[in-house]
Amino acid sequence: MVRGFRSFHPIILLLYYIFAIAGLMLYQHPIFLGLAAATILIINFMLDGGEQLKKWGWMIAIMSVLTLILTPLFNNRGNYILFYFFDRQVMLESVIQGVMIALTLLCIISLFLTFNIVITPDKFVFLFSKFLPQWALLIMLSMRFVPLLRKRLIEIGDVQQVKGLSVKCGPIRSRAKNGMLFLQILLTWSLEESIQTADSMTARGYGIGKRSKYQPFYMKKRDWVSLGFLLATGSFVAFGWWLGDGVLTLLPILEQVLLQGREWFYFILWFVFLAFPIWTEGKEMIKWRYFRHIS
Amino acid sequence: MEILQAHQLSFTYPETTAKALQNINLQVKQGEFVVLCGPSGSGKSTLLRLCKPEIAPHGTLEGRITFQGMPLEELEPMVKAKELGMVFQDPENQIAMDNVMEELIFGMENIGFTTAQMRKKVAEMVNFFGLNYLLDKKTDELSGGQKQLINLASVLLLEPKILLLDEPTSQLDPIAAKEFIHMLQRLNEEFGITIVIVEHRLEELFTIANRVVMLENGAIIHDKTPREMIRKLGTHEKMRNFLPSSSLLYLDFHPDAEPETIPLNVKETRQWLQTESIEQQEEDQTSESEQQPILELREVDYQYTKNSPPVLYNLSLSIYDGEWLAIVGANGTGKTTLLKIIGGILKAQHGTMRFKGKKVKKWDAQKVSYLPQNPKLFFIQDTIKKEYDHLAEHHGIANAEERIQHLLEKFNMKHLQDRHPYDLSGGELQKAALIGTLLVEPAILLIDEPTKGLDPESKKAFGELVSTLVTEGLTVVMVTHDIEFAAAYATRCSMLFQGEITVTEKTRDFFHENTYYTTVMNRVTRNSSVPSVVTLEEARRTWRVQNRS
Incomplete structure (x- = not known):
């Protein structure tokens, strides 16, 4: 979708991710985190139909369950004893703590899955060149070399296999020896070929003066609007944390878990901020679903 | 008006005494299409590179080259980069960037264009070349022909006044090469860009060039129109093959x-x-007796991944003892894949392969050898002699030294045996790799695209060499797009299409029947x-x- 979440300027996207991760770290409250988890899972489904989640789902689940179980076992600070497990008290506070850590982990990992979908390599390089311009060119040149060297190594392996030198079968010693030989020839060969790359770069004026950089992305009106939205909601979220509204106090005395009063305001605000991709992506989905035809 | 002029130019490479170029006088006029030709080592590439000062070879230069009346060394770096465009031989190695868009704007970024200027120019260029469909691709997904077009476009975006090309089509298949040369013709005719090209593939160039300049041993010996040049070279021993x-x-x-x-x-x-009236003398057809195939493939299927379309499907092929079978077909029809299956590099998902009636699971190195498209890959030692010794030791070949010397002698390679493989010329390297493949006395030799990058003379030498090996009893399976080469040397030809061998016939009959895909x-x-x-x-x-x- 041309105008979905992915179409925003990379800086805006980066800002969203920085704020979101900061928010997840700050709002240590099971209900706030539960809401965040639900939102981020929905975002995942909206962006790629849950493809990435399916791939990483097991790992996320195992990690979350492990922290959920292990935290109460190792942490026994608190006032309310729930039960005894092998002569150790299991505290209500530490159970809640476990829930919060598990949810934070789940949220951050699934948020990174969406980061992978949204920040494609070209956007990444763009962001990188914004902050470290002299390194960006080096990175782009090396990015070309990774697949190239891989392809060349496979080619060398194929040809040498028919000659009887292989890294795939035979005793380990000879396999390792052949592997080293292949790498050595890969290096010689690639150095030889890269002289030509250098010539072609020089011929096109590389190194004669200050390079300009092509800017594939520019700030559009909607990017500015979104920037305003993110800054506004983001600062409210930070303010809420400063007031202590999104944080559950565990010690010395456990705060009431259910939300009350002003906390509801920050709860809703937190959702409005975090669901930024849902608003932008959802608008497009609805457009495609219902408004495609002139009736 | 002269745009490029060489005046009394001589050039010597460091640590040599012989002059690589001597007393060169050459004028190139605005809008001309000039072809530089000559046998290998005649100095034509050296001359071309001297015209582009940033990449000129090191050595002592006498005389001078002027661009629009100004000596090259007095030009501003910006002018040199912008106005003298250069395209090189290898499409792959000229590319510096990861994706096509970045590659196209690379030169413009170096010169310092603004984003708006770049967008405008790229838009123009992409529309002219019809490259829209490539713009979002990664450079390593492209075919050789596409890569070379991107290289050309990237240079043209700087609006050069003169385009220097160093064997730009030698690594391309014949169809892509024709397309590339056609593009040069358009640039020359529709925009008046001056073109100076060093090339072996003269067939197409002769019809579009204004002038052909021939160098031999570092000196210009002819500078004529294409037709006059043909007339002159018709009797030249080496250059005849180029016509x-x-x-x-x-x-x-x-x-x-x-x-x-x-x-x-x-x-x-x-x-x-x-206007001619000719009668044909019947050739006595050598009728061949029914033979048992030495290698037989039955119903072979191959897919790279489970979800990709099959490259080979239900392919059956018989190869007979002592023949030279050429498998021809367009790019991407799976020719190389087929060769890799025969060579045991890839394993077919379905089908059988029988060697003299026995099913093949894994080859002994003694039975099959593989000469790769890029013969450099064959070598992993410092010198070619060391490589042969290593091979002999690895396979435990008896009388290895004697055999190596015999082959070196036979292929006239003895004087090169202590060279590093990368220091050999294309034709020599191919021969060196060929010796390596023959050391193990294989029954079948697999050759992948042998004519890529060879000049016509080396091509002919290679064809004749393999022909003698075939008459001595070697079985050769070759894949190629070079139909002229296949027609001249192979004994049988097969056409690969949609993953299957559609037809296999004796070479003459095969090409005789074809209307479009023929010599x-x-x-x-x-x-x-x-x-x-x-x-x-x-x-x-x-x-x-x-x-x-």
Whole structure:
């Protein structure tokens, strides 16, 4: 979708991710985190139909369950004893703590899955060149070399296999020896070929003066609007944390878990901020679903 | 007006005494299309590189080169980069960037264009070249021909006044090469860009060039129009092989023809042949007795991944003892894949392969050898002699030294045995790799695209060499797009299409039946008043001229 979440300027996207991760770290409250988890899972489904989640789902689940179980076992600070497990008290506070850590982990990992979908390599390089311009060119040149060297190594392996030198079968010693030989020839060969790359770069004026950089992305009106939205909601979220509204106090005395009063305001605000991709992506989905035809 | 001028130019490489170039005087006028040709080592690439100062070879230079009246060394770096455009031989190695868009704007970024200027220029260029569909791709997904077009476009975006090209089509398949040369023709005719090109593939260039300059041993020996050049070179021992076969045919008939009458392309040759009356002498067909195939493939399927379309599907092929089978077909039809399956590099998902009736699970190195498309890959040692010794030791070959020396002698490579493989020329390297493949005395030799990057002379030498090996009993399976080469040397030809071998016939019959996918000579002679032939050699052998009218 041309105008979905992915179409925003990379800086805006980066800002969203920085704020979101900061928010997840700050709002240590099971209900706030539960809401965040639900939102981020929905975002995942909206962006790629849950493809990435399916791939990483097991790992996320195992990690979350492990922290959920292990935290109460190792942490026994608190006032309310729930039960005894092998002569150790299991505290209500530490159970809640476990829930919060598990949810934070789940949220951050699934948020990174969406980061992978949204920040494609070209956007990444763009962001990188914004902050470290002299390194960006080096990175782009090396990015070309990774697949190239891989392809060349496979080619060398194929040809040498028919000659009887292989890294795939035979005793380990000879396999390792052949592997080293292949790498050595890969290096010689690639150095030889890269002289030509250098010539072609020089011929096109590389190194004669200050390079300009092509800017594939520019700030559009909607990017500015979104920037305003993110800054506004983001600062409210930070303010809420400063007031202590999104944080559950565990010690010395456990705060009431259910939300009350002003906390509801920050709860809703937190959702409005975090669901930024849902608003932008959802608008497009609805457009495609219902408004495609002139009736 | 002269745009580029070399005046009394001589050049010596460091630590050598012989001059690589001597007393070169060359004027290139605005809007000209000049071809530099000559045998390997004649100094034509050196001359071209000297015209682009940033990449000029090191050495001592006498005389001077001027660009629009200004000596090259006095030009601003910006002018040198912008106005002298250069495209090199290898499409792959010229590319610096990861994706096509970045590659196209690389030069403009170096010069310091603004984003808005770059967008505008790229838009223009992409529309002119019709490259829209490539713009979002990664550079390593492209074919060789596409890569070379991107390289050309990237240079043209700087708006050069003159375009220097160093064998730009030698690594391309014939169809991509034609497309590339056609593009150069458009640039020259529609925009008046001056073009200086060093090239071996002269057949197509002769019809579009204004001038052909021939170098030999570092000196210009001819500087003529294409037709006059053909007339001159028709008797030159080495350069003869570079000429279009249709022109050579004409010269056979009219050894002292006027240059203006020499036909350059198929159309002109057909018109000329209408005036000739020729009868064909029957060749005695050597009828071959029924043979057992040495290698038999049955119902082979191959897919790279489970979800990709099959590259080979239900392919069956028989290879007989002592033949040279050429498998031809367009790019991406799976020719190399097939060769890799035969060589045991890839494993087919379905089907069987039988060697002399026995099912093959894994090859012994003694039975099959593989000469790769890039013969550099064959070598992993410092010198070619060390490589042979290593191979001999690895396979435990008896009388290894004797055999190596014998092969070196036979291929006339003895003087090169202590060289690093990368220091050899294309033709020498190919021969060196060929010796390596023959050391183990294979029953079957697999050759992948052997003519890539070879000049016509080395091509001919290689073809004749392998031909003698075949008559001595070696079985050769070769994949190629070079149909002229296949027609000249292979004994049988197979066409690969949609993952299957659609037809396998004796070379002559194979090309004889084809209308479009066939040699120049066949296109010249089919359905005409003269007996149709497939190669120039065949015409020389079988045609009997009746009367000349």
